[in-house]
Amino acid sequence: MLDINHLDTFYGKAQALWNISLSVDKGEIVALVGSNGAGKTTLLNTICGLLHPASGSISFLGERIDGLTPHAIVELGISHVPEGGRVFTSMTVRENLEMGAYTYHAWKRKDETIKQVYQVFPVLKERERQLARTLSGGEQQMLAVGRGLMSRPKLCLFDEPSYGLSPILVAEVFRVIKSLREQGITILLVEQNVRQTLEVADRACVLENGRVEVEGACDRLLTSDYVRKAYLGL
Amino acid sequence: MDIIRGVFKMPRLWWLISLILLVLLATLPLYGSAYTVILITAIIMYVILTVSWTMFFAPTGYLSLATAAFFGIGIYTMAILGEQLPLLPAVIAGGLVSFVVALIVGAITLRLRGVYFTIFTFGLVELIKHLLLFWEINVTGTRGRFVVLENNNTIFGVILGIFVVLMLTYYLLRRSKYGLALRSIGENEEAAAHLGVNVNLLKVFTFALSAFFMGAAGAIMATRWTYVDPYVAFNVLHSFLPVLMAIFGGMSQLYSPIIGAVIFAYIEEQLLTRFPEYFMLIFGVILVVAILYLPNGLVGLVRKWWQKGLREENVNS
Numbered sequence: 001m002l003d004i005n006h007l008d009t010f011y012g013k014a015q016a017l018w019n020i021s022l023s024v025d026k027g028e029i030v031a032l033v034g035s036n037g038a039g040k041t042t043l044l045n046t047i048c049g050l051l052h053p054a055s056g057s058i059s060f061l062g063e064r065i066d067g068l069t070p071h072a073i074v075e076l077g078i079s080h081v082p083e084g085g086r087v088f089t090s091m092t093v094r095e096n097l098e099m100g101a102y103t104y105h106a107w108k109r110k111d112e113t114i115k116q117v118y119q120v121f122p123v124l125k126e127r128e129r130q131l132a133r134t135l136s137g138g139e140q141q142m143l144a145v146g147r148g149l150m151s152r153p154k155l156c157l158f159d160e161p162s163y164g165l166s167p168i169l170v171a172e173v174f175r176v177i178k179s180l181r182e183q184g185i186t187i188l189l190v191e192q193n194v195r196q197t198l199e200v201a202d203r204a205c206v207l208e209n210g211r212v213e214v215e216g217a218c219d220r221l222l223t224s225d226y227v228r229k230a231y232l233g234l
Numbered sequence: 235m236d237i238i239r240g241v242f243k244m245p246r247l248w249w250l251i252s253l254i255l256l257v258l259l260a261t262l263p264l265y266g267s268a269y270t271v272i273l274i275t276a277i278i279m280y281v282i283l284t285v286s287w288t289m290f291f292a293p294t295g296y297l298s299l300a301t302a303a304f305f306g307i308g309i310y311t312m313a314i315l316g317e318q319l320p321l322l323p324a325v326i327a328g329g330l331v332s333f334v335v336a337l338i339v340g341a342i343t344l345r346l347r348g349v350y351f352t353i354f355t356f357g358l359v360e361l362i363k364h365l366l367l368f369w370e371i372n373v374t375g376t377r378g379r380f381v382v383l384e385n386n387n388t389i390f391g392v393i394l395g396i397f398v399v400l401m402l403t404y405y406l407l408r409r410s411k412y413g414l415a416l417r418s419i420g421e422n423e424e425a426a427a428h429l430g431v432n433v434n435l436l437k438v439f440t441f442a443l444s445a446f447f448m449g450a451a452g453a454i455m456a457t458r459w460t461y462v463d464p465y466v467a468f469n470v471l472h473s474f475l476p477v478l479m480a481i482f483g484g485m486s487q488l489y490s491p492i493i494g495a496v497i498f499a500y501i502e503e504q505l506l507t508r509f510p511e512y513f514m515l516i517f518g519v520i521l522v523v524a525i526l527y528l529p530n531g532l533v534g535l536v537r538k539w540w541q542k543g544l545r546e547e548n549v550n551s
Contacts, residue, residue, distance in 0.1 A: 050427065074430030086425035088418050098411070099418050103430045107411060151430065 001026045001186055002047070002078075002155060007056035007066075009039075009046045016042045018211045020056070024155070029177065029187045031197045031218070034207035040190040041083060043207070044157050047188075048080040049073040060155070075103045079153035083160050085144030089133035093124055096132050096143055100150025110150065117146040120176065138169040145176060155186045162193050174200050198222050259394060263387040275390050275458070277499040278397050279451055280479060284495040286447040287476040289404050290440050292485040293416035300339070300355035302472035303362050304332040304445040308452025309459075309467040310366065313379040316457065321384065325392060325453045332449025333442045340438035356473065363468035370464065378463035381456045392454045400447045405488055407440075416440060475502075482524045484531020493533055 002024040009017040017039050024030045032040045045051045047058060049070040058066040065073055074080075079100075088096050097117060101110035118125040121142045127135060132143060141161060148156055158177065162170040174196055181187060191197040198204055198218040206214040206227065214226060221227045263271055287301055308328035315324050343354045370376050407413045418426040419433055427433050456462055476495070483494015501520065505513045528535055 048428065050424070069432065070427045071430040071432045074428075080428045082425060082428050086422055086428070088421045088425070090421060091414075091417060095414060095417075099414055099426075099429055099431075102411060102415060147429070 001028075001061060002188070003057075003059045004043075004047070005057045005059075007043075007046065007058065008054045009042055009051055010054050011042075011051075015054075016210050017046065017053075018209075020207075020210075020212055022205055022212065022215070024186060024188055026186055027181065027184065028203065029181055029189060029201040031201035031204040032188065032190045032207060033192070033194050033197060033204055034213075035192075037209075038207040039210040040207055041159055042210075044080060044159050044188070044190060047073075047157060048078060071103070074151055075105070077152075077154035078157065079148045079151045079155070080157045081144050081148035081159060081161060084163065085141050087132045087135075087140050087143050087147065090131060092129055092131055093135070093143060094128045096147050097124070097150050100147035101152075103151055106151045109152065113150050113152060117149055120149070120179070121146050138165055138172075141165060141169070141173065142176075145173070149180075149185075153185060155188065156180065158187065158189045160190055160192060162191065162196075170196065194227075198227075256398065260391075263390060268386060271386055271390050272458075273500075273503060275386070275393055276503065277496055278390075278393050279455055280475065280499040281492050281495040282393070282397055282400055282447055282451040283472065284476040284479040284483075284491045285400055285404060286444040286451075288480045288485050288491040289400075289407065290444045291477075291480070293413065293420050294437060294440070295420040296344070296437070296441075297352045297477070298355045298441070298444075299352055299470075299473040299477070300336075300358045300445075301448055301476050302468050302470050303355075303359045304336060304448035305452040305455075305472050306359070306362065306464075306468035307332045307335055308449035309456040309462055310379075311449065312453040312456035313381050313462055313467075316382045321388070321392065321457070325396070325450050328453025328456075329446040329450035332452070333446040336442035336445030337438060340441040341434075344434060344437045344441065356470075359468050359470055359473055363464045366468070367464045378461055378466075381460050381462060383460050384457040386458070389454055389458050393451065396447060396450050396454065401488070403443070403447075407443075408488065412436060412440075478521060478524075480531075482521075482528070482531060484528070484533035486530060487533055490531055490533035494531060497532070 004020055004022045007017055007020040008015060020043060022030075032043065034040055042051065046053055046066070049065070049068055049072070053066050056066070057064060060073075060076055060078060063076070065076065065078075068076075088099065091099070094114070097114050098110055101107050101113060106113065123139055124143060124146055127139065132140060135143060145158075145161060148158075161173045161177070165173065170193065177187060177189065178200060189197060189201060198221055201218050203216065204218050204221050205212055206221070214221065214224070216224075259274070262274060266274075283301055283305065287298065291297055308331070311328040311331045312324055315327055319327060339355075339358060343351055346354055367377075407416075415426060415431045415436055418429070418431065419437060423433050452467070456467075459466065475498075479495040479498045480491045481494070482498050483492070484490035502517065505516055509516065524531075530537075
C-alpha cells in the first residue's frame with residue numbers, strides 16, 4: 001500500500017533521513033520506534049507532504065506521492081494525527097471533527113462519519129458543543145484521533161498518540177488502534193512506548209540517527225537481543 | 235447549492251430586522267436631508283472598510299494595515315477609468331484591481347507571520363503612495379487628478395449596494411467550510427495543513443476578497459471627492475481607523491464590526507464639527523477606555539449584560 005524507497009530528507013543542509021526503505025501492506029499495523037531525534041516525525045512529515053525528499057520515492061497505492069502537496073495527499077486517503085494532537089482549542093469538538101472532513105469527498109459524507117466517530121468515542125458526543133480547550137488531555141487525544149478518521153482514510157499515520165497520557169488511557173489508545181485495523185484501516189504508528197507498541201503492531205522498524213537500524217516482525221523483534229537491550233532495558 | 239441553502243438557514247428574525255433596516259436605508263434619499271445622505275454615505279464607507287478588514291483578521295489573526303492601499307487603488311482606478319467607463323463597471327474595476335494587487339502582495343507576504351506581516355502591509359501603503367507620486371510628477375506631470383462628479387444619491391445607492399454584497403459574502407464565508415478552515419489556520423497553520431487545507435491559497439484568496447470590497451469602496455468615494463492626489467487617496471488613517479472601529483465594536487458576531495464602525499464614525503463626525511480642536515484628544519481617550527475595558531468590544535459588553543440579565547431572571551422565576 002505504502003512503499004518508501006531509498007529516501008533522503010534534509011532540513012536545510014542537515015540531512016535528517018538517510019536511505020530509508022520501508023513498506024506498509026494493506027491491513028497492517030507497522031510501528032516506527034526509536035529514541036528522540038531518530039527521525040520518526042520527519043519521516044511522517046515527509047510522507048504527508050509537509051517536507052519533500054531530496055532523493056528516493058514514496059508511492060501510495062502504486063502512485064508516486066512525493067512532490068504532492070499535503071492537501072492532495074490527504075485527498076488520496078492518507079490521514080495524519082500529529083504529535084500532541086494539535087486540536088483547535090478555541091473551536092468546539094464538533095467543529096474540530098468537521099475540519100477533519102475538509103477534503104472534497106469527505107465533506108459530503110461528514111455527518112455520517114461523525115456518527116461513526118461518536119460510536120468509537122462516545123465521550124466526544126457528550127462534549128460535542130464544548131470548546132476543545134475544556135477537554136482533558138486524554139479527551140483531546142481522542143478528539144485528535146477522531147478528527148484524523150473524519151477524512152475516511154485508507155492509511156492513518158499516528159505520531160505518538162500515547163504521549164503524556166496516563167497508563168489507563170494509553171491502554172485505551174492502543175485498544176482503539178487495534179479496533180481501527182479491524183475496520184480495515186492500515187496504520188503506521190510512531191511510538192516511544194516500545195513494549196506496548198510491539199505487542200500491538202505486526203511489524204516494526206527501528207530508526208536510529210535517521211537510518212533504519214532493524215526491521216522485522218514484532219514477535220521476532222521482541223526476542224532479539226538488540227531490541228531487548230536498547231529499548232526494553234532487559 | 236450548499237451556499238444558496240445556507241442563506242435560508244439564518245434565523246427568520248434576523249432576516250426580518252436586516253430587511254427592515256435595509257429598506258429604511260435604501261429609501262433614505264426620499265425622506266432624509268442632503269446632509270443626512272452624505273453623513274450616512276461616509277459612515278457606510280467606514281463600515282465597509284471595517285467589515286472587510288475583520289473578514290480577514292477575525293478568523294486568521296493576520297493584522298493587515300494595507301486597507302488604505304487597497305482603498306487608494308480603488309480611488310485611483312476611478313480617477314483613471316472614470317471618464318471611459320460607466321459608473322458601475324468602473325467601481326467593479328476598482329475592486330478588481332485591488333483584488334489582483336492583493337493576490338500578488340498576499341502571495342509574497344502571507345508567509346510572514348505576526349508583526350512582520352503587519353509592518354510589511356503598513357509599508358505597502360507608503361510604497362504605493364510614493365511610487366504614484368513619483369510617477370505623477372515625473373511622467374504625467376501632475377500631482378492630482380479630477381474625478382467625474384456623481385450625484386450624492388447615486389453614490390449613496392452604490393455604496394449601499396457594496397455593503398449588502400459584502401455582508402452576504404461575509405455571512406456565507408463564516409458559515410462555509412472555508413470559514414472554519416480560516417479559523418483553523420488562525421489557531422495552528424501546520425495542523426490545518428495536516429488536514430488537507432491549502433493554507434496559502436485560502437489565506438491569499440480571502441485577503442484578496444477583502445481587498446476587493448476596499449477597492450470598490452474607494453472607487454465610489456472618489457466620485458464624491460472630485461479631486462484626489464496620492465496623499466488623499468493613500469491616507470494611513472484609512473488603515474488604522476478600521477482596526478480601531480473593529481476593536482471598539484468587537485468581532486465575534488457578524489454585526490459587531492458594523493456597530494463599532496457606525497458609532498465610531500458618527501462620534502468622529504460630531505467631534506470634528508463641534509470640537510475640532512479637541513477632536514484627537516477626546517478620540518484618544520475613548521480609544522484607551524475601549525481597549526482597556528472592552529476586551530470583546532461594545533457588542534461583547536452588551537452580550538455579557540444580556541446573559542447576566544437572563545440568568546438573574548431565571549433565578550427570580
